[in-house]
Amino acid sequence: MGFREHLQEVCRSVDGSIACTLMGMDGIEVDTHVQAEGGIDVPSLLVELTGVLRNARDAAEAHQAGGVSEFSVATDRLVTLGRVVSPDYFMVVALRPDANQGKARYLLRVAAPKVVAEL
Amino acid sequence: MGFREHLQEVCRSVDGSIACTLMGMDGIEVDTHVQAEGGIDVPSLLVELTGVLRNARDAAEAHQAGGVSEFSVATDRLVTLGRVVSPDYFMVVALRPDANQGKARYLLRVAAPKVVAEL
Numbered sequence: 001m002g003f004r005e006h007l008q009e010v011c012r013s014v015d016g017s018i019a020c021t022l023m024g025m026d027g028i029e030v031d032t033h034v035q036a037e038g039g040i041d042v043p044s045l046l047v048e049l050t051g052v053l054r055n056a057r058d059a060a061e062a063h064q065a066g067g068v069s070e071f072s073v074a075t076d077r078l079v080t081l082g083r084v085v086s087p088d089y090f091m092v093v094a095l096r097p098d099a100n101q102g103k104a105r106y107l108l109r110v111a112a113p114k115v116v117a118e119l
Numbered sequence: 120m121g122f123r124e125h126l127q128e129v130c131r132s133v134d135g136s137i138a139c140t141l142m143g144m145d146g147i148e149v150d151t152h153v154q155a156e157g158g159i160d161v162p163s164l165l166v167e168l169t170g171v172l173r174n175a176r177d178a179a180e181a182h183q184a185g186g187v188s189e190f191s192v193a194t195d196r197l198v199t200l201g202r203v204v205s206p207d208y209f210m211v212v213a214l215r216p217d218a219n220q221g222k223a224r225y226l227l228r229v230a231a232p233k234v235v236a237e238l
Contacts, residue, residue: 040184048178052171056192059167065159066195073175076185102221 003031006115007091010107011035016099018078021046021092022085022115025054030089040078042094049073049080053090070105083108085116122150125234126210129226130154135218137197140165140211141204141234144173149208159197161213168192168199172209189224202227204235 003022011017011033019042022030027050032043057068072081074097081104082092091112093104122141130136130152138161141149146169151162176187190201193216200223201211210231212223 041182045178045182045184048181049175052175052178055174056168056171059164059171060192060194060197062167063160063164065164065197068192068194070191070193072189072191073179073187074189075179075187078179078184 003115003118004033006111006118007031007033008035010091010093010104010111013107014093014095014099014104016096017104018042018094018096019046020094023047023050023090023092025050025088025090027051040094042078045078046080046092046094049082049092050090053082053084070108072101081105081108083112085112086119089115089119091115122234122237123152125230126150126152127154129210129212129223129230132226133212133214133218133223135215136223137161137213137215138165139213142166142169142209142211144169144207144209146170159213161197164197165199165211165213168201168211169209172201172203189227191220200224200227202231204231205238208234208238210234 007020010020017035019034021032027047070083079095082090084090126139129139136154138153140151146166192199198214203209
């Protein structure tokens, strides 16, 4: 199973998934599975959210709060859930607001070690 | 009931709460209730997370994803959950990682209109 299959697996298992991406902390995408069109340029948005994640990580480290493991941002049209899988990579799933966020979060947690094993 | 009481109410109702804050988008704190010492300078961390939230909001707006309504950042030692209550203000609760995040999220949602009514 390659990266793409793990990303696909997350999307297939959550109704309302839009896309799932494996991304470097530098904002460069490793692989993306697009499940549905959300009327939003999700890949570009995810690149910008990488900057948001880096800021959160720097803020947490500066205040001895430890490393960032998960993050989420919910907007009117989209929920993005992210999970850091290694110091250099993270996975993000973009969902419609009515999707099951708990299940998506669980699936990211399950997929993370499998993705790490292939990095 | 003033701001402080609403912030206290959120903390009291969730085991593992560290603090709850009402903050301006400019990073200036309106009021904070500290429930427990977490060994972390939570108020300073929350000020920095304001910058993270502003970045997320700008990214979402730039990509037509709508306004940010909620966000969360989980680290090894702390989970912060935020809810935008008006264009200029948001509430954040800081929790221990083992706290009930779902309940905290629900309580922020319930408290938000009450806080707005007093702004």
